[in-house]
Amino acid sequence: MPNPTVFITGATSGIGRATALLLGNAGFRIIAAGRRTERLEELKTLLPAGNVHTLEFDVRDKAAVKNAIETLPETWKNIDVLINNAGNAHGLSDIQNGNVDDWDLMIDINVKGLLYVSREIIPGMIANGGGRIINIGSIAGKEVYPNGNVYCASKFAVDALSKAMRLDLLKEGIMVSEINPGMVETEFSEVRFKGDKEKAAQTYKGMEPLRPEDIADVIHFTLTRPKHVNLADILILPAAQASTTLSIRK
Numbered sequence: 001m002p003n004p005t006v007f008i009t010g011a012t013s014g015i016g017r018a019t020a021l022l023l024g025n026a027g028f029r030i031i032a033a034g035r036r037t038e039r040l041e042e043l044k045t046l047l048p049a050g051n052v053h054t055l056e057f058d059v060r061d062k063a064a065v066k067n068a069i070e071t072l073p074e075t076w077k078n079i080d081v082l083i084n085n086a087g088n089a090h091g092l093s094d095i096q097n098g099n100v101d102d103w104d105l106m107i108d109i110n111v112k113g114l115l116y117v118s119r120e121i122i123p124g125m126i127a128n129g130g131g132r133i134i135n136i137g138s139i140a141g142k143e144v145y146p147n148g149n150v151y152c153a154s155k156f157a158v159d160a161l162s163k164a165m166r167l168d169l170l171k172e173g174i175m176v177s178e179i180n181p182g183m184v185e186t187e188f189s190e191v192r193f194k195g196d197k198e199k200a201a202q203t204y205k206g207m208e209p210l211r212p213e214d215i216a217d218v219i220h221f222t223l224t225r226p227k228h229v230n231l232a233d234i235l236i237l238p239a240a241q242a243s244t245t246l247s248i249r250k
């Protein structure tokens with residue numbers, strides 16, 4: 001049997017990229033998805049030849065998601081593991097001043113995007129007799145923090161959907177895990193603050209955040225347990241974080 005094929009959304013940056021690199025270099029076959037073509041091309045050069053296939057699409061675009069997955073080459077059609085990672089926060093504001101376009105982005109990407117990709121991939125997994133799904137949630141899907149409102153709501157939705165998938169897909173032989181990081185230094189804060197690198201850096205100033213490789217490590221660990229073990233719901237925090245952003249030891 002060939003090595004498992006892992007479909008990773010948001011593989012162009014941060015947690016997704018680190019996961020593609022770790023798993024790809026550990027022998028997994030990687031389907032790496034994202035919007036930035038040049039990043040996907042770069043990823044190809046960093047993984048064993050023939051071990052990576054790239055797909056460029058926006059998870060918000062239902063038709064593009066469907067087309068990308070339906071037109072996978074025959075040798076890449078059988079997906080063993082789906083890692084729903086693509087997502088971001090857009091803005092940080094109290095609810096009364098929230099930017100509704102930011103709200104649309106977070107709900108469309110973090111919630112609807114995850115659903116569109118899952119809906120396209122799950123039937124193939126069922127036809128193959130099973131598979132695995134790892135959803136990247138967040139501590140923000142377990143606790144709400146001031147001004148986090150809609151981002152937190154989108155991650156609470158990921159938490160609910162992970163639980164729902166675990167229930168619905170049990171009979172289909174699909175194991176569902178949710179990995180919920182605290183603060184990880186990636187492009188996350190740069191995206192949240194619309195490219196303001198200085199503001200983004202302030203988020204992690206004076207404390208040691210997690211690195212994307214820490215999350216990749218946990219994903220690898222989750223995927224390499226014996227067949228009867230499911231790490232269903234993992235919260236992983238930096239040593240300097242006890243709760244959401246208000247409780248950070250600096």
Ligand code: NDP
Nearest residue numbers: 010012013014015034035036058059086087184186187188
């Ligand atoms: P990054 O900004 O570094 O990476 C986000 C990834 O998502 C990129 O690869 C990006 O690719 C992709 N993405 C964003 N929007 C879209 C879209 N519309 N269509 C397709 N792909 C998209 O952030 P992280 O690595 O930190 O974030 C990854 C996940 O981890 C997210 O779900 C986030 O909510 C979660 N998380 C992050 C934490 C943190 O502190 N960093 C903590 C807890 C959870 P591209 O732009 O090329 O499309």
Ligand code: 8X3
Nearest residue numbers: 138139140182183245
């Ligand atoms: C990202 C973690 O606390 O910055 O999901 O929202 S947090």
